Amino acid sequence: MTGESTIAGYVERWGLPVGAEERLVELAQVVAADEGAPTTVREPRRILEDHLADSLVGLELDHVNWDGRIADLGAGAGFPGLPLAIARPGASVALVESNTRKCEFLRGAVRRLGLENAEVIRERAEQWRDGIDSCDVVVARALAALPVVAEYAAPLLKTGGTLVAWRGKRDPVDETMGASAAAELGLEPLDPVAVSPYPGALHRHLHVMVKVSPTPPRFPRRPGVARKHPLGRGV
Numbered sequence: 001m002t003g004e005s006t007i008a009g010y011v012e013r014w015g016l017p018v019g020a021e022e023r024l025v026e027l028a029q030v031v032a033a034d035e036g037a038p039t040t041v042r043e044p045r046r047i048l049e050d051h052l053a054d055s056l057v058g059l060e061l062d063h064v065n066w067d068g069r070i071a072d073l074g075a076g077a078g079f080p081g082l083p084l085a086i087a088r089p090g091a092s093v094a095l096v097e098s099n100t101r102k103c104e105f106l107r108g109a110v111r112r113l114g115l116e117n118a119e120v121i122r123e124r125a126e127q128w129r130d131g132i133d134s135c136d137v138v139v140a141r142a143l144a145a146l147p148v149v150a151e152y153a154a155p156l157l158k159t160g161g162t163l164v165a166w167r168g169k170r171d172p173v174d175e176t177m178g179a180s181a182a183a184e185l186g187l188e189p190l191d192p193v194a195v196s197p198y199p200g201a202l203h204r205h206l207h208v209m210v211k212v213s214p215t216p217p218r219f220p221r222r223p224g225v226a227r228k229h230p231l232g233r234g235v
Helices: 004-014 020-033 044-060 081-087 100-113 146-156 172-185
Strands: 069-073 092-096 118-121 135-141 157-167 187-189 205-211
Touching: 004 020, 004 044, 020 044, 020 081, 020 100, 044 081, 044 135, 044 157, 069 081, 069 146, 081 092, 081 100, 081 118, 100 118, 135 146, 146 157, 146 172, 146 187, 146 205, 172 187, 172 205
Parallel strands: 069 092, 069 135, 092 118, 135 157
Antiparallel strands: 157 205, 187 205
16 A cells, blocks of 8 residues: 555654654554454555544643553554554553454554564453553543543553543533543543644544542442443533
8 A cells, every 4th residue: 555655744743753654654554454453444545544643643742751651441453552652662552452353463563563662461441450550641542431431541540640532522521521530530631632633634632631649449440330330420
């Protein structure tokens, strides 16, 4: 497939390091060619825009420690985790995914791209005990409602760490519930940031929460409880 010139634009826009362009091109090729890739996005242009550019736009949050330990929850096909690992070789990126088939794809992609700073964790977010209080940044893209994502992320973050959730059109109810959940979890939500990862992209927002105090020890709750009984329902 082609698309190097577009990816070169990404390299310039986000100040990516030497070698990033070649790896991003190869990642796009892997997703397009591998029938086992866990995504319905196959058309080359959409891979570049909806996966690569949409992942890299997170780098515009310049107050986030993208060179620290990053956890991508529900990593799926590896977005945004794999592009962030390519963009920030000094970071350590954990691709947290409970589905075995998706983990196999992720491990193959990490090997092919030669990403020594990325590892695949086959765990549910609630059961990843080694991740507790260890992450500078937790990212989640198209994973769950904001209060659920906040509950997954909070126990994993160091105090001072940041949750970045990729979202589409703003939802006042979801945001209100997310803010209520954040208060229980030791998180402080910031104003959502409107982003434009590529021309024509509509309703793209990054929701940011900073861990300002320790998360209560009753979190994480048992697997599945956060989705069945999300925090913030009473607001």
